[in-house]
Amino acid sequence: MxxxxxxxxxxxxxxxxxxxxxxxxxxxxxxxxxxxxxxxxxxxxxxxxxxxxxxxxxxxxxxxxxxxxxxxxxxxxxxxxxxxxxxxxxxxxxxxxxxxxxxxxxxxxxxxxxxxxxxxxxxxxxxxxxxxxxxxxxxxxxxxxxxxxxxxxxxxxxxxxxxxxxxxxxxxxxxxxxxxxxxxxxxxxxxxxxxxxxxxxxxxxxxxxxxxxxxxxxxxxxxxxxxxxxxxxxxxxxxxxxxxxxxxxxxxxxxxxxxxxxxxxIKKLDTIIEEKRKGAVIYNELISDILPEFITPVEPEGYFHTYQSYVCMLNLEVLGIGSVEEGGKYRNTLLEKLEAIGIATRQGTHAVHMLGYYKNRFGYVSEDYVNAYACDHLSITLPLYVGISRDDQEDIVRNIRKTVDAM
The missing domain is CATH 3.40.640.10 (Type I PLP-dependent aspartate aminotransferase-like (Major domain))
Structure with missing residues (x-):
């Protein structure tokens, strides 16, 4: 692949x-x-x-x-x-x-x-x-x-x-x-x-x-x-x-x-953003059609999203998973399996209050910032860059679908 x-x-x-x-x-x-x-x-x-x-x-x-x-x-x-x-x-x-x-x-x-x-x-x-x-x-x-x-x-x-x-x-x-x-x-x-x-x-x-x-x-x-x-x-x-x-x-x-x-x-910035926005539209369409386990990113009215990263969230309700912790384990297993077949992904970013320095210094627990904690565990960044084609994106989403079905 x-x-x-x-x-x-x-x-x-x-x-x-x-x-x-x-x-x-x-x-x-x-x-x-x-x-x-x-x-x-x-x-x-x-x-x-x-x-x-x-x-x-x-x-x-x-x-x-x-x-x-x-x-x-x-x-x-x-x-x-x-x-x-x-x-x-x-x-x-x-x-x-x-x-x-x-x-x-x-x-x-x-x-x-x-x-x-x-x-x-x-x-x-x-x-x-x-x-x-x-x-x-x-x-x-x-x-x-x-x-x-x-x-x-x-x-x-x-x-x-x-x-x-x-x-x-x-x-x-x-x-x-x-x-x-x-x-x-x-x-x-x-x-x-x-x-x-x-x-x-x-x-x-x-x-x-x-x-x-x-x-x-x-x-x-x-x-x-x-x-x-x-x-x-x-x-x-x-x-x-x-x-x-x-x-x-x-x-x-x-x-x-x-x-x-x-x-x-800087001369290429507008072109890069335009290409990423086109790719985001394609992902939105493909995921909505065949991957209901993923929640696509939003772009509120009046906002212009550059999609520096295309970040989704796992839909725990569709997956039938009862907790963020279990969802995080599922997400990590999914990303590991995708990496094994050549699809690089990342979590979106991290919940600062769960990082060692901040957790140890301030005594934070996961419940202190529940939305940050959920996004830490459930976010998934999909490949997006200038040069990725619709065929590539279809291949990526199709293989995610196969991987989810096999889990």
Whole structure:
């Protein structure tokens, strides 16, 4: 049987040419190609500034530090997300406070978000204070999961009501929109990823998008050890003197080799998203027709899903399975059998509260965030990438059908 990866990057000769140009120029550290990649990515999303980094994790950390998140503070994040979201909060010295999600969208449940703010915090001197720890509630880090924007308008409404900061974790969501407005253009800084599983890639890499020029300037300084002058600017002036360093920063710089790859990739973004959306329509049709054991992903009215990943849920009722735990065992066996016949799959992502560090530190149990726990156990990511054909997708779904029937 033909083998199907869960995803793969889409490259042409243009990446090779631009990377070669970068190598031949002798400028391979952060420089002019990174600057142009920042400009083109921000332009695509309708945002004024892009600040490239080594990963989305460092993008999140950079934005959080620039916005003043630190020890003695809390930041609320969804319980179903890749661990980088909460790890970035921990890296600042702050405490992540988890919020449950909606099973249909995989995104933060804004009703639960309000409950957490109102029940776990009290107002003192114009700030929200954690009733148990005394920490100040700094803000919210919502995630646009798998290429679908969360209900960011309601998140922003709550943030305005309670004077909180919002940083959007848009690692998966470059190109995602609500009513034509791109992620990152909702009034907050957003952080995107260029990992190979994302719609476009620079190998590793990330970026903060913002319309706040002062914030962008501060993040550019922080990502270069706290330098007040970039290497690119030094090259155009008196480069023999080192710049001033007024604070301790980080080395979060993207290389120009990566920037060159990114310049080729950003030109392909709309094509990649279009192809993935076509593939999602085909999966929706095939699964609805022959695989009722799977629940297909949703795209609410007015939302534009990029399908960075095509993630389904097992339908326990159709399967006749009585618990999430049993469903998880069934899911894992199914994925193992599919891998054996050449179909690569993944769970969607994980429930943070069930990961060792967070479980041990905070004493979480599965029932603390029931929807996140269910999605951790029952989600399945199917192969989707540029170049997958309808015949391929029919073959995949047909073999899943055979495998389910044999279990």
């Amino acid at each position: 033909k083998k199907y990866p869960v995803t793969k990057p889409y490259f042409t000769d243009e990446e090779i040419q631009l990377i070669s140009d970068s190598l031949n120029s002798g400028w391979v550290a952060q420089g002019p190609k990174v600057a142009e990649f920042e400009k083109q990515t921000a332009k695509h999303e309708g945002i004024s500034e892009g600040v490239a980094t080594t990963s989305c994790t460092t993008a999140l950390h950079l934005a959080m530090v620039a916005y003043g998140l630190k020890a003695g503070m809390d930041a609320i994040a969804p319980a179903f997300t890749f661990v980088a979201t909460t790890n970035a909060i921990v890296m600042t010295g702050a405490v992540p406070v988890l919020c449950d999600i909606r099973q249909d969208t995989f995104n933060i449940d804004t009703e639960n978000l309000r409950q957490i703010i109102e029940n776990q915090y009290e107002s003192k001197n114009g700030r929200l204070i954690n009733k148990k720890t005394g920490n100040v509630l700094w803000g919210i880090v919502p995630v646009h999961e798998f290429g679908l924007c969360c209900d960011i308008y309601e998140v922003n409404k709550l943030a305005t009501e309670y004077n909180l900061t919002v940083i959007e974790d848009a690692a998966c969501a470059l190109g995602a929109k609500i009513n034509g407005i791109h992620q990152g253009a909702f009034g907050n800084a957003s952080c995107i990823s260029f990992h190979p599983r994302k719609s476009i890639t620079t190998g590793e890499g990330g970026m903060v998008l913002t319309d706040d020029s002062n914030l962008a300037k501060r993040m550019r300084e922080l990502r270069t050890h706290g330098s007040t002058v970039s290497a690119d600017a030094r090259d155009k002036g008196k480069g023999f003197l080192l710049p001033e360093f007024n604070e301790a920063g980080y080395n979060y710089r993207m290389t120009d080799v990566q920037g060159a790859m990114g310049l080729a990739q």
